[in-house]
Amino acid sequence: MNSAPASVPGASHEPGLSLGWVVALVLVPIGVMLFSLFAFRTIYQLWCRQTGTQLSANSKAIAFAPSVHTGRFVKVYFEASVLDQLPVSFTAKDPQQTVEIGQDGTNYYRFHNLTDRVVRMRPVHYVCPINASRQFGMKVCFCFKDQVLGPNETREYPVVYCFSPDLDQRIHTASICYSLFSLELTESDQELNRRIAATVGARGGVVSPRHDPALGAGVEGASHMEGDVP
Numbered sequence: 375m376n377s378a379p380a381s382v383p384g385a386s387h388e389p390g391l392s393l394g395w396v397v398a399l400v401l402v403p404i405g406v407m408l409f410s411l412f413a414f415r416t417i418y419q420l421w422c423r424q425t426g427t428q429l430s431a432n433s434k435a436i437a438f439a440p441s442v443h444t445g446r447f448v449k450v451y452f453e454a455s456v457l458d459q460l461p462v463s464f465t466a467k468d469p470q471q472t473v474e475i476g477q478d479g480t481n482y483y484r485f486h487n488l489t490d491r492v493v494r495m496r497p498v499h500y501v502c503p504i505n506a507s508r509q510f511g512m513k514v515c516f517c518f519k520d521q522v523l524g525p526n527e528t529r530e531y532p533v534v535y536c537f538s539p540d541l542d543q544r545i546h547t548a549s550i551c552y553s554l555f556s557l558e559l560t561e562s563d564q565e566l567n568r569r570i571a572a573t574v575g576a577r578g579g580v581v582s583p584r585h586d587p588a589l590g591a592g593v594e595g596a597s598h599m600e601g602d603v604p
Contacts, residue, residue, distance in 0.1 A: 437511030442476040458556035461488040487523035494557035506548040509538035
């Protein structure tokens with residue numbers, strides 16, 4: 375009959391890790407890395423909405439200031455929201471870009487009418503975080519005026535933007551957020567502006583002065599702030 379080996383008096387037992395601990399030590403860092411890759415944008419956007427957005431819609435002085443090379447870069451996220459159950463597909467060509475501060479960045483937004491009827495809408499944009507919005511300029515944008523899409527029509531619009539060299543050096547990411555609101559013939563412009571202000575404000579945004587309810591009717595803007603940009 376075999377008996378269990380007796381322990382040797384005075385012998386030391388070396389501590390060791392079980393197989394389970396080894397697997398955990400390998401998989402946990404990988405899981406954290408994957409979570410960061412997919413969750414960072416959402417977390418950043420939530421933080422952005424909680425900490426504030428632009429105080430003014432745009433800065434003409436920044437938009438048309440001479441370009442300069444700063445050697446500094448900022449990662450820009452592009453959001454696209456369709457509200458009021460608008461039957462429109464609305465997407466950015468590049469969900470994110472890295473641009474040099476002081477230089478123009480260009481992106482494109484695609485609109486597609488999913489119905490066989492005319493769709494009218496008002497685009498609204500805002501920028502966050504708040505410190506980035508103060509140093510932001512937009513030279514070309516579809517958001518400067520109301521838009522109309524014919525039945526099943528598809529359009530693509532450029533967006534040309536920049537950040538001033540005075541941008542806080544602690545800012546490395548920013549978001550340009552767009553929302554589309556339905557234009558209804560039965561709704562006055564003032565009523566629409568109030569609804570936009572309430573909706574965007576609830577998201578943590580500030581609508582542009584063009585859509586300020588206190589101004590009454592909106593001012594019909596051009597697609598370009600100044601001159602003709604192809």
